[in-house]
Amino acid sequence: MAALYFKSRRRSSAFTGLSSAFIPRSFEICEVSLNLLINPPSKGCPVVELHDSAVDVKHLLNVLYNPLLFSEKTVPLSFVAAIVRMGRKYEFKELLAAALQRLTDENPTTLDEYEKLTNENGISYTSTRITHYRNMSFDVITLTRENGLLTVLPCAYLRAILYTNLVNFFLCPIFYH
Structure with a gap:
C-alpha cells in the first residue's frame, strides 16, 4: 500500500x-x-x-515526472509491468499504449515480424526494447495472462520453449517482483 x-x-x-x-x-x-x-x-x-505495490507507484511517478524514461532504448520488464498494471487500473491511456507497444514489439503477432528479431538461423534472439534477463519469457507470460494481453502470449510461449533450459529453470528459477 x-x-x-x-x-x-x-x-x-x-x-x-x-x-x-x-x-x-x-x-x-x-x-x-x-x-x-x-x-x-x-x-x-x-x-x-x-x-498498489510501492514499486509500481514508484515506477508510475518516475514516468509521470520524467516522461523521457519511455524514450530510452530498453527498460526493465518490471517497469513495463508496473505501467501496464497502473495504466489499466488508473486509466493512463498514453502510458499504457507505450508499455503495450514495447511488449508487442518484443513479442510480435506475425511470423515475419518475429523473424526480423532473430538472427539468420532463426534461433537466436536479442531483446531490443525490454532489458533481457534469464527466464524473462515466463515473466512476460505471467504479466500478459494477468492483464488479458492474449496477442503477446503465442510469441512468449514460443520463446519460453526455445530459450529455456528446463533443467536449469527448475533447479534455480529467477523471477522479478
Whole structure:
C-alpha cells in the first residue's frame, strides 16, 4: 500500500489529470473524505491512499515526472509491468499504449515480424526494447495472462520453449517482483 502526499493540489492534480481520467476523480473523492474526516490531511496536504505495490507507484511517478524514461532504448520488464498494471487500473491511456507497444514489439503477432528479431538461423534472439534477463519469457507470460494481453502470449510461449533450459529453470528459477 502506498500513500501519495500532494503539497500543491492544483499543480499535481492538473499535471496528472493530463494523463489519466482517474486522477481528477481521486482528488474529488479525497476532498469529500477530508470533509468527512475519514482521511485527515497530512501536514495540511490531501492524502490519496493507493492499494498498489510501492514499486509500481514508484515506477508510475518516475514516468509521470520524467516522461523521457519511455524514450530510452530498453527498460526493465518490471517497469513495463508496473505501467501496464497502473495504466489499466488508473486509466493512463498514453502510458499504457507505450508499455503495450514495447511488449508487442518484443513479442510480435506475425511470423515475419518475429523473424526480423532473430538472427539468420532463426534461433537466436536479442531483446531490443525490454532489458533481457534469464527466464524473462515466463515473466512476460505471467504479466500478459494477468492483464488479458492474449496477442503477446503465442510469441512468449514460443520463446519460453526455445530459450529455456528446463533443467536449469527448475533447479534455480529467477523471477522479478
